[in-house]
Amino acid sequence: MAEQALNNSWLTNALLGASRRRTESDPSTASSSSHLSPFRSSESSHSAAESERAQSEVTPTTIASGSDDLAAPLQPAHQFVAENGEGSLDGGLIHQRSRKGHKKSREGCFNCKRRKIKCQETQPACENCTKKNLQCSYPAPKTLKALQGSLLYSSNPIASVNLQGTPTIFSLTDMRLFHHFLMDAYPHLPVGNDLAWLTQVPLIAHHNAYLMHAILGMSASHLELLTGESLGAVAIHHRLLAVQGSNAALSRRVRTGSDGDALLGACYLLAFQASYMKDGLSEFFTMVRGCSLLSNQLRAEKLPMAFFLTEKDHFQFMEDRLLNLPVISPKLVEGAQASLVAVQPLCAMPSQTDFYQLLHECVEAIKLSSLRVYFKFISIYRGIIDMDLEMFHEFMDPSNIVVQLLIAHFFALQLVVAPIINREWAGRKRSTPLRFRLDQIYQLSKGIPDSYKSHLAWPLAIADAVMDEVAGKKPLVPRVPILRNKEWADPASAVLGWS
Structure with missing residues (x-):
């Protein structure tokens, strides 16, 4: 037989040739030649015993080499190709040509692809990046395969996340809130972690119910702020479950990298949600402190997390974003300075004097x-x-009126410097209106005694200016800079810096 390259029919041709030579040399073997083929039909007339044996073991088939003896056992095609690679037939003999198998990873991280080495594809960081102390990032995951890979995040993944007290996993409202989180509501902090919020956190939430509740609760409060819909009950329901789950997770001593991501993600989500709530002032500052303390703890544990936690990372991401910053109006500065000078004599306690100095x-x-x-x-x-x-x-004591006044100035100051602070959002569209700071200023003013109301003139003037900016506009997201000069009938407006 002339040498030829193997193809899908090489085994059939070899068997036919061997069978024909066996029949010519010994006609008695003609009736048994059908047993030489491993491609037997399921409709053959073999006995039940033979069929059962054929399913449990492969009958060796041989190729004759010019004699009646069955010289070498022949393997099935798929087994031969898998073990020996390509080959050729020459006179009934098989010449093997080795073929190098594929050793590269299909879904490896960017660092391994750049270095052209095999990636272990472990999440959130592969072994190569961990050894080199590199930031490991992957291409965007692809639905089911990425979800299956997310099992690596937790040693005790849950089968599903039952968010309601019903057999369904998601209600229509939950699905809407989850979509809103991915499109608009996901936090912009920690800076530079947008990819983690969009790709890693949703996967981790699949195995951590309290993180999913934190996502839905924050999204509900954010959507209520944007649209005015009545979603407060839904937001509080998910928030309570998120807080309960976070407390339970904090009590565990042994944590994986995904456990750390779930804890930190929930903490940031709870902090952002509190900032959107009119009565969430105390919880907001508490959760801000919690985010920092938890970040320090997780950093000390050196867990392979998806979030970047160090301050160095923050300022590295912000370096290019802080170029060509806008200039704040001097009139706004004069009003802020005059108002703070009027509050200074009231500061006596350490929490008051320290906070005043920062402002x-x-x-x-x-x-x-x-x-x-x-x-x-x-x-x-x-x-x-x-x-x-x-x-x-002492700082959070509701009876500490001076601190309440200073916090109102702090929120008003944030509105003034919003064109600068908003650089943390980078090129991302800011969907969160600054109006949530207005709600908190107005809420604070309700609890201030009348004898102190005069010290709220500047913060309330800033809040009113922003309200004027957004009044009557269909888009609920104000532009920045968001302040404009406003005429006041009161001569005291000159003191506040307004003309």
């Missing part, structure tokens, strides 16, 4: 540099986080 430094920075404003504003949050427990309780 004062931020206002002074506006006069010098927009870049400095950003870092000074961030330092206000850092000052709250660094308070010891006793001072923080």
Whole structure:
């Protein structure tokens, strides 16, 4: 037989040739030649015993080489190709040509693909990146395969997430809220973690019910803020379940990387949700401190997490975003400064004096540099986080009227420097209106005694200006800068910095 390359019919041709030679040399074997083929039909007339044996073992088939002896056992095609690769037939003999198997990973991380090495594809970080201390990131996961891969995130994954007290997993409202989270509501912090929020957190939430509740609760509060729909009951329902699950997760001593991501993600979601709630002021500052403390703890545990946690990462991401910053109007600065000067004599307790100093430094920075404003504003949050427990309780005491006044100034100041702070959103469309700070300013003013109301003139003036900016507009997202000059009949407007 002339040499030829193997194809899908090579085994059939070899068997026919062997059978023909056996028949010519010994006619008695003609009746048994059908037993030489491994491709027997299920409709053959073999006995039940033979059929059962054929299913449990493969009858060896041979190729004759010019004699009546059955020289070499022949393997089925799929077994031969799998074990020996390609080959050729020459006189009934098989010449094997080795073929190198595929050793590259199909769904490897970007670092391994760039280095052209095999990736272990372990989530959230492969072994190669872990050894090199590199940030490991993967292409966007593809539905079912990515969901199956997410089992690597937790040693104890749950089969499903039953969000309701019914057999269904998602209600129509839940599905709407989850879609809103992915499209608009996912947090912009920690800076540079958009990919983690969109690809990793939803997968981890599939195995951590409390994280899913945190997602839906925050999304409900955000959507209520945007549209005015009555979603408060749904938001609180999911929030309570998220808090309960987070407390239980915190009590576990052994954590995986996905456990850390679930905890930190839930903490950030609860903090953002609190900021959207009119009565969530105390919870907001508490959760802000919790996010920082938990980040430090997880960083110390050196878990392979999807979130980037270090301050260095934050400022690396912000470096290019803080170029060509807008300049804040000097008139707004004058109004803020005059209002704070009027509050200063009231400050006596440590929580009051320290917080006042942080606000004062931020206002002074506006006069010098927009870049400095950003870092000074961030330092206000850092000052709250660094308070010891006793001072923080003093800071959050509802009877601490001076701190309430200063917090109102803090929220108004955030509205003033919004064009700078919003650089944290990068190129992403900001779907969260600044109006949630207005609600909190107005809510604070309701609890301030009449004798202190005069100190709220500037924060309320800022809030009213923003309300004017968004009134009557169909889009519920105000543009930035969001403030404009407004005429006041009261001569005191000159003191506030308005003309």
